Amino acid sequence: QVQLVESGGGLVKAGGSLSLSCAASGRTFRDYRMGWFRQGPGKEREFVASITWSAGSAYYADSVKGRFTISRDNAKNTVYLQMNSLKSEDTAVYYCASSSKLVVTTIPSDFKSWGQGTQVTVSS
Numbered sequence: 001q002v003q004l005v006e007s008g009g010g011l012v013k014a015g016g017s018l019s020l021s022c023a024a025s026g027r028t029f030r031d032y033r034m035g036w037f038r039q040g041p042g043k044e045r046e047f048v049a050s051i052t053w054s055a056g057s058a059y060y061a062d063s064v065k066g067r068f069t070i071s072r073d074n075a076k077n078t079v080y081l082q083m084n085s086l087k088s089e090d091t092a093v094y095y096c097a098s099s100s101k102l103v104v105t106t107i108p109s110d111f112k113s114w115g116q117g118t119q120v121t122v123s124s
Helices: none
Strands: 002-009 010-013 018-027 033-039 046-052 058-060 069-073 078-083 092-099 109-115 116-123
Touching: 002 010, 002 092, 002 109, 018 033, 018 092, 018 116, 033 069, 033 078, 046 069, 058 069, 078 092
Parallel strands: 010 116
Antiparallel strands: 002 018, 018 078, 033 046, 033 092, 046 058, 069 078, 092 109, 092 116
């Protein structure tokens, strides 16, 4: 099973930027898609973005489209989430996760391996 470790969270003012990283070890061909999710205080875990390792096909939630960019470095087995124009509502714990699904999915249960999460706090 792939092991995932996120890094890069922190405190930033509204309008600012942060970049998150997710290092994947033990990845196999079954780990086809990587996703970023977030969970704010008192909220359910929600999909943010996903990308495929092979083609780099990306998909975004409407709430972050145009502000966040997901990318991957296959040589480093690392997925990134560049977050720009941050808003207070982006405050959450951000998780990366791995899925074997060949089609785009935003459902958390379709992702079987999860990192420990990293806190992102946006002050207004």
